[in-house]
Amino acid sequence: MSRSKSLSKSQNTATQPGLVVAAHGRHCLVEAPDGQRLICHARGKRNEVVVGDTVRWAPTGDEGIIEAVDERRNLFHRQDEWRTKSFAANIDLVLILLAAEPEFSESQLTRALIAAEAAGIEALIVLNKRDVQPAFDRAWERLAPYRRMGYAVLPLCLRPALQGEPSGLDELKARLDQRSTLVLGPSGVGKSTLVNGLVPHASAQTGEISRALNSGKHTTTSTTWYWTDAQRHTALIDSPGFQEFGLAHIEPEHLAQLMPDLRGALGGCRFYNCTHRQEPGCSVTSAVASPDHPEGSISATRYRLYLELHAQLSSQRAF
Numbered sequence: 588m589s590r591s592k593s594l595s596k597s598q599n600t601a602t603q604p605g606l607v608v609a610a611h612g613r614h615c616l617v618e619a620p621d622g623q624r625l626i627c628h629a630r631g632k633r634n635e636v637v638v639g640d641t642v643r644w645a646p647t648g649d650e651g652i653i654e655a656v657d658e659r660r661n662l663f664h665r666q667d668e669w670r671t672k673s674f675a676a677n678i679d680l681v682l683i684l685l686a687a688e689p690e691f692s693e694s695q696l697t698r699a700l701i702a703a704e705a706a707g708i709e710a711l712i713v714l715n716k717r718d719v720q721p722a723f724d725r726a727w728e729r730l731a732p733y734r735r736m737g738y739a740v741l742p743l744c745l746r747p748a749l750q751g752e753p754s755g756l757d758e759l760k761a762r763l764d765q766r767s768t769l770v771l772g773p774s775g776v777g778k779s780t781l782v783n784g785l786v787p788h789a790s791a792q793t794g795e796i797s798r799a800l801n802s803g804k805h806t807t808t809s810t811t812w813y814w815t816d817a818q819r820h821t822a823l824i825d826s827p828g829f830q831e832f833g834l835a836h837i838e839p840e841h842l843a844q845l846m847p848d849l850r851g852a853l854g855g856c857r858f859y860n861c862t863h864r865q866e867p868g869c870s871v872t873s874a875v876a877s878p879d880h881p882e883g884s885i886s887a888t889r890y891r892l893y894l895e896l897h898a899q900l901s902s903q904r905a906f
């Protein structure tokens with residue numbers, strides 16, 4: 588049975604498989620199995636695509652029409668109150684790139700991790716600029732709660748490493764190998780340095796893609812799929828906009844489930860519908876660390892972020 592939606596018999600014979608490597612509104616750039624890329628247009632709302640989608644397309648002159656979108660293995664959302672900004676499909680790993688400087692926001696990090704959890708995609712945190720001390724050690728320490736809750740955190744130095752110091756790049760490459768990784772990070776952490784280092788001719792490709800999709804206008808496309816190897820087995824998906832990371836697609840009552848440290852404390856609340864805010868007998872609030880209770884498994888910052896997000900998601904629901 589075909590895994591494709593909305594595919595009629597007559598279309599089936601003329602369509603070819605492809606991978607969406609960039610998308611801009613109703614146009615996208617599709618890569619055929621032989622590596623050729625062409626502009627395709629979505630027929631209607633139903634066939635709207637995101638980067639990472641595999642599709643069936645039919646040629647129309649030197650462009651194409653998307654006839655069907657294959658069922659997605661997963662879909663990474665980033666949604667604000669008004670609309671979905673951009674997302675990617677069929678991702679194996681979300682890499683959150685942070686650095687010793689600029690100082691990272693735990694709120695942004697937490698939001699990105701929640702979005703990855705909600706999509707069921709593994710997350711990896713990478714801390715770059717190991718050479719910048721003592722800021723690196725401070726930032727590494729701030730990530731301790733994330734290591735404790737089970738996230739992999741890797742140190743990295745994209746600036747040529749000091750004599751004898753490992754850069755961390757080999758370990759990172761090993762984790763990315765044969766997978767499709769969505770790279771997220773705030774501005775200035777070294778994201779372009781990383782992408783340019785791993786993807787041959789990345790900036791030339793970006794220019795080509797944005798010219799193709801914007802008919803000459805040089806605007807940056809939102810999300811772009813790059814292969815790091817000639818065999819096209821390992822991919823990096825570069826996506827801007829870490830700053831305004833909306834989680835409007837998440838229900839407030841699911842939030843604690845999507846935060847591994849809170850999730851670990853669930854199950855012991857007195858009320859089955861406990862929101863873990865001010866209810867008595869709450870196993871989450873009693874696991875929050877404080878000066879009187881330093882052994883608590885949930886850091887005070889993470890619990891504060893939970894309360895903030897819960898309030899925000901609840902007020903959005905009220906409209």
Ligand SMILES: Nc1nc2c(ncn2[C@@H]2O[C@H](COP(=O)(O)OP(=O)(O)OP(=O)(O)O)[C@@H](O)[C@H]2O)c(=O)[nH]1
Nearest residue numbers: 715716717744745746773774775776777778779780
């Ligand atoms: N000291 C130090 N600087 C680094 C390292 N990696 C990257 N940088 C520098 O950090 C600055 C920002 O790097 P970019 O790659 O432009 O960062 P970006 O995340 O793409 O930032 P935007 O272009 O603003 O999105 C550049 O000056 C890099 O040379 C590192 O490991 N150590």
Ligand SMILES: [Zn+2]
Nearest residue numbers: 856861863869
């Ligand atoms: Zn509770």
